[in-house]
Amino acid sequence: MNTLPHLLNMPSRLPQVGTTIFTVMSRLAAEHGAINLSQGFPDFSPPEFLLERVTYHMHHGANQYPPMAGVAPLREAIAGKLERLYGARYDIETEITVTAGATQALFTAITACVRPGDEVIVFAPVYDSYLPAIALQGGTVRVINLQPPAFRPDWEEVAAAISSRTRMIILNTPHNPTGTVWTADDMNQLARLVRDTDIVLLGDEVYEHIVFADGPTAGRHESLARLPELRERSFVVSSFGKTYHITGWKIAYCAAPAALTAEFRKVHQFNVFTVHHPSQMALADFMRAEPGFAMDLAEFYRAKRDFFRTQLAGSRFELLPSDGTYFQLARYDRINAIPDIEFVRWLTIEKGVAAIPVSAFIPDGSDHGLIRFCFAKNEATLAAAGEKLRAV
């Protein structure tokens, strides 16, 4: 068991947790000079105007603590976007908080709501930050295992998992790693199940702008913000990292009704308090000047998805649908039958392309023989990876 040094006489609060698979695979890729399609980040630059605005604001006074909730122009830009896209009105004073990345927003919402003994429903494959956050609060996880190839929620199963102890349901749409996108019908089913309960919803919507027009929702992202009935019990989290090619800036936001935001901010102010000031100002300028950038993102990534899929045509990988996000799942059973973790190590070391094993997202470790590629890369990177993968 993973324990702290004996002298401290203190067991680990998170004995099961090791280094995340994303760090492990990126490190392995670097060690072996492999093309890194594992961790989800772009290998191209953010928009020049956005960079220019950060420098501008550093030279024009935005160097001290900004307001705890985030700078007003950025909260205004976020509120404007939520209203334009989802018809949802959020008050910038009491309902929108800028955070240090989506991971922090998710952690803060979980910390603000979950008490020892509470149950939290998650859908697996599940993003790796949720479970440790729930465990640290003493919550119990109820896992709904989504099944390949579609990875769609089975609403009967969700209904059966809900109990009087259910405090929260966490959903992620568009979904990492599967690229599944929830439909309006899914949202209606969810609304039906939580009606007349005290269940809080936590929506991880970091890929909200990457929903492909040829998918089941025809490019429409079904945000928790859209249905008033859901919005009133939801934390809606999105990340500027995914939208503006700035994953390293770690800036995101959480929109939630005033009562939930009040609890959220009680945790936020003693954990993070404020987020990088010049970057917030720059994002506000950029969102005001170029509202179309986020709107064009789905088409930008659809072209990359299609390019990558074309690269893999004729390979021995079988590609699953990708309706959103910048991830592509692939089945490798025509290549060999080893566990997915071993397969990605072999692929990285012997074949020069790094990917993520899907079992790393599944708490019971179920192995569907699937790996995840990130196609948020330049065409040259995708073409070079394609050449190597066709030879596998």
Ligand SMILES: Cc1ncc(COP(=O)(O)O)c(C=O)c1O
């Ligand atoms: C589903 C999901 N949620 C949250 C995050 C974290 O976002 P951030 O980098 O803003 O913390 C990621 C990043 O990969 C993600 O894929």
